[in-house]
Amino acid sequence: MCGIAGYVGGKNAPVVLFDMLKRLEYRGYDSAGIAYVGEDGINIPKGKGKVDEVRASLNPESLMGQIGVGHTRWATHGVPSTVNAHPHTDCTGVFAVAHNGIIENFLELKDELEERGHSFKSETDTEVIAHLIEEYYDGDFLEAFAKALGKLKGSYAITALSTHHRDMILVARNESPLLIGLGEGENFIASDAPAFLGETKEAVILDDLEYGVVTAGNTAFYSLKSGRKLRKKHETLSWSFREAERGGYHHFMLKEVHEEPDAAVNALKGEKELRAVCDKISSCRRVYFVACGTAYHAGLYGKYLMERLGLAAEASIASEFRYSTAGSLNSECAVIAISQSGETADTIAAVKAAKARGAYTACIVNVVGSSLTRLCDDSAYTYSGPEIAVASTKAYIGQLVSVALLSLESAKKKMKLDEKDFLDYFDELKNIRERIQDILDSNEIRALAESEANTRTFFYLGRRENYPTALEGALKLKEISYVHAEGYAAGELKHGPLALMDETVTVLAIMPDDELKRKVESNISEIKARGAKVITVGVNKDIRIPKTYPIFAPILAIVPLHLFAYYISVLKGLDPDKPRNLAKSVTVE
Ligand code: F6R
Numbered sequence: 191m192c193g194i195a196g197y198v199g200g201k202n203a204p205v206v207l208f209d210m211l212k213r214l215e216y217r218g219y220d221s222a223g224i225a226y227v228g229e230d231g232i233n234i235p236k237g238k239g240k241v242d243e244v245r246a247s248l249n250p251e252s253l254m255g256q257i258g259v260g261h262t263r264w265a266t267h268g269v270p271s272t273v274n275a276h277p278h279t280d281c282t283g284v285f286a287v288a289h290n291g292i293i294e295n296f297l298e299l300k301d302e303l304e305e306r307g308h309s310f311k312s313e314t315d316t317e318v319i320a321h322l323i324e325e326y327y328d329g330d331f332l333e334a335f336a337k338a339l340g341k342l343k344g345s346y347a348i349t350a351l352s353t354h355h356r357d358m359i360l361v362a363r364n365e366s367p368l369l370i371g372l373g374e375g376e377n378f379i380a381s382d383a384p385a386f387l388g389e390t391k392e393a394v395i396l397d398d399l400e401y402g403v404v405t406a407g408n409t410a411f412y413s414l415k416s417g418r419k420l421r422k423k424h425e426t427l428s429w430s431f432r433e434a435e436r437g438g439y440h441h442f443m444l445k446e447v448h449e450e451p452d453a454a455v456n457a458l459k460g461e462k463e464l465r466a467v468c469d470k471i472s473s474c475r476r477v478y479f480v481a482c483g484t485a486y487h488a489g490l491y492g493k494y495l496m497e498r499l500g501l502a503a504e505a506s507i508a509s510e511f512r513y514s515t516a517g518s519l520n521s522e523c524a525v526i527a528i529s530q531s532g533e534t535a536d537t538i539a540a541v542k543a544a545k546a547r548g549a550y551t552a553c554i555v556n557v558v559g560s561s562l563t564r565l566c567d568d569s570a571y572t573y574s575g576p577e578i579a580v581a582s583t584k585a586y587i588g589q590l591v592s593v594a595l596l597s598l599e600s601a602k603k604k605m606k607l608d609e610k611d612f613l614d615y616f617d618e619l620k621n622i623r624e625r626i627q628d629i630l631d632s633n634e635i636r637a638l639a640e641s642e643a644n645t646r647t648f649f650y651l652g653r654r655e656n657y658p659t660a661l662e663g664a665l666k667l668k669e670i671s672y673v674h675a676e677g678y679a680a681g682e683l684k685h686g687p688l689a690l691m692d693e694t695v696t697v698l699a700i701m702p703d704d705e706l707k708r709k710v711e712s713n714i715s716e717i718k719a720r721g722a723k724v725i726t727v728g729v730n731k732d733i734r735i736p737k738t739y740p741i742f743a744p745i746l747a748i749v750p751l752h753l754f755a756y757y758i759s760v761l762k763g764l765d766p767d768k769p770r771n772l773a774k775s776v777t778v779e
C-alpha cells in the first residue's frame with residue numbers, strides 16, 4: 191500500500207522517479223508526487239490522481255535534479271488531495287519525506303510538535319516525520335533521522351531528503367517493504383523490485399527496524415535497536431524486467447491470466463521447499479492455513495483437500511485468526527501463511543501471534559525475500575513471477591498448486607496415500623498446465639461476458655473444494671467490475687439467499703464431476719424454478735473445463751471465472767488493473 195521510490199545518480203531524477211512510480215502504481219493510485227533537490231532547494235511537484243495524470247500535469251522532463259524521492263498514494267490519513275499527497279516537508283522546507291505505512295502515535299507527536307511551534311500543512315500521519323527530523327537536526331542528518339525514527343510507533347518504509355545533504359537519501363523500514371537497487375554510479379530505492387528491475391537486479395532488502403544512507407556510489411545500513419552498522423547481503427533478484435511489463439496485452443490482468451499455465455507448472459519448482467514444510471507439519475496436531483482475500487481462498491482449498499486426503503486442517507482469515515484462534519495455539523500446531531506479496535499486515539500479524547504461542551510457522555509466498563519469508567520458520571515459493579494487476583490471478587493458481595502438492599506430500603507421509611496414487615496425482619498436476627492452456631485457447635468467455643454485461647447480481651455456487659472457487663469467482667468479479675457478486679456454498683442457498691432469486695439474477699454454478707454432482711443439480715433446479723438464469727461450469731457444461739481429478743478441478747474452474755470478471759470489467763469501461771479503493775499488498779491492518 192503506497193509505493194515509494196528514490197533515485198540518486200547521473201540521470202534526471204524527476205523522470206526516473208515517475209517511471210519508477212508508474213511501476214509501483216498497483217500499490218496505490220489516488221495521488222502521486224516527487225521531491226527532488228534542484229539548484230534552489232527541494233521542489234515538490236505533486237497532485238491528485240493516477241501517476242500518468244500527475245505526470246502529465248507536471249511534465250518531469252522539464253525538471254532537473256540528480257537526487258529525489260517519490261510516492262504513489264493509497265490514502266489512510268486524509269482524503270486524496272494535492273496537500274495530502276507525499277512527499278511532505280518540515281516547517282522550513284529543508285527536509286522532505288515519503289512514507290508507506292501508518293504512524294500510530296502521530297496525533298500525540300503532532301500535539302507535541304505543535305506545542306514546540308511546528309505548523310502542519312497536511313492531514314497525514316507522515317508529516318510528523320519531517321518535523322521530527324527538523325526538531326532533532328543539529329548538522330547530522332543521519333543522527334536526526336535515527337532520533338526521529340526512535341519516536342515512531344507503527345509501520346513504515348521511509349525515504350528522506352535534505353537540501354543540507356544533497357548527495358544522500360536516508361531510508362528506513364519497519365513492517366513495510368523497502369529495497370535498494372544497486373546500480374553503477376547510481377542507486378534506486380523502492381517498495382518493490384519491479385520499480386528498478388530494468389536497471390539492476392542486484393539489491394539489498396531492508397529488514398524491520400533498519401535504516402541507512404544511500405548515495406550514488408555507496409550504501410550503509412544500521413540497526414535501529416543497537417545503532418550498530420550492519421553488513422547487509424547483496425541479493426540477485428530472479429524476476430526479469432520483461433516479466434514485469436505488459437507485453438502486447440491491454441492490461442496486466444489479461445497478461446497474468448494468460449500466464450496461468452506457467453504459474454501452475456512453476457509452482458511445482460517449490461516441491462523441495464514444500465517437502466521440508468511437510469516434514470515439520472507431520473508431527474503437528476493441527477494445521478491452520480491463514481491468509482487474506484484470494485490467498486485465503488487458496489487456504490480454504492487446502493483445508494478441503496487435506497480433509498479429502500484424511501488429514502485435519504483449518505483455514506482462517508488472518509484478520510480474524512490473530513484475535514481469536516491464535517490465542518489457543520501451542521507448539522503442537524502449525525500455521526501456514528499464504529500470500530502473494532508476503533507483506534500483508536494481517537497475515538504477518540497472525541504469524542507473529544502464532545510464533546508467540548510456540549507454533550511452527552511456514553509460508554507459501556510469491557515474492558522472494560518478502561517479510562513473511564523472513565519471519566516464518568520455513569518458506570516455500572510459488573514462483574509465479576511478478577503480479578502487477580491488483581486482482582490476484584496467476585498467483586492464485588500458483589497457490590492452489592503449492593497447497594495441492596503440500597497436501598499430497600503430507601498424505602503420503604502420514605500413509606493416507608500410497609506411492610502409486612501419489613504419483614498419479616503428481617503426474618496430473620504436471621499436466622494441469624496444458625489443461626489450463628486448453629481453457630484459454632477455447633476463447634468462449636468474452637461472448638458470454640457480453641451477454642451478461644448488464645446483469646446486476648451474480649451468485650457463484652460451489653460445494654466442498656469448489657466452494658473456495660465460488661468465493662474467488664465472486665470476489666474477482668466484484669472487485670474489478672463493482673457488480674454485486676456473492677460466493678455461496680451451494681447447499682446453503684435454501685437457508686436464505688434463495689429469496690433473492692428471480693429473472694434479474696445470474697448464477698454461475700461450479701459443477702463437480704463426482705458424487706456431489708446430483709446435489710448441485712438439485713440446487714440448480716431450485717434456482718431455475720425461481721426464474722434466475724444459471725450458467726454451469728464443469729466438464730461439458732456451459733463453461734467448459736477439461737477433465738481432471740475432481741480434487742484438482744478448482745485449479746481449472748477458476749480460470750474462465752478470472753476471464754469472465756476481466757471481460758465484464760472491460761465491457762463496463764473500467765480499468766481492471768486498478769480497481770477503485772483498492773491497492774495490492776495491503777500493508778496496513
Ligand atoms: C484479490 C486480491 C486480494 C489479496 C489479498 C492478500 O484479487 O488480490 O484479496 O489476495 O489482499 O494479498 P497477499 O496474497 O499479497 O497476502
